[in-house]
Amino acid sequence: MPSNNLAEDLSQFYGSEAFHQWSSLYSHLLTDGVKFLCDEAKAYWFVDNIASHLHEWPAENFITATLDVEKPKRKSQITFTDGNENRIGYQKIHHSRFPLETITLWAVRNELNSYTLMLPREY
Numbered sequence: 001m002p003s004n005n006l007a008e009d010l011s012q013f014y015g016s017e018a019f020h021q022w023s024s025l026y027s028h029l030l031t032d033g034v035k036f037l038c039d040e041a042k043a044y045w046f047v048d049n050i051a052s053h054l055h056e057w058p059a060e061n062f063i064t065a066t067l068d069v070e071k072p073k074r075k076s077q078i079t080f081t082d083g084n085e086n087r088i089g090y091q092k093i094h095h096s097r098f099p100l101e102t103i104t105l106w107a108v109r110n111e112l113n114s115y116t117l118m119l120p121r122e123y
Contacts, residue, residue: 033122054107057080
């Protein structure tokens with residue numbers, strides 16, 4: 001899917017009708033928009049990466065994860081913040097075929113004491 005269509009499609013998500021558990025390794029949930037992103041952009045690796053870091057900040061109830069892709073080299077990085085633009089983590093990705101130049105997901109602690117990963121518009 002061309003990246004301009006993906007960005008347009010993602011802009012249509014507000015709230016979520018369902019929550020999805022994508023892995024038996026993590027109890028974290030995905031909203032409809034993040035599930036769509038993972039399916040369409042083949043980006044389950046991105047949410048797996050986020051989930052693998054969430055335990056590092058047990059006191060945080062809200063975390064942002066921003067993926068920036070450097071094209072044409074396809075190198076990328078994920079920057080984690082506490083929601084107030086204070087960087088709390090960072091990871092380089094040596095190769096990515098992610099179709100967008102940047103995207104931010106929010107990880108919000110839920111009543112199950114895990115996180116729900118969502119697009120900012122789905123909050």
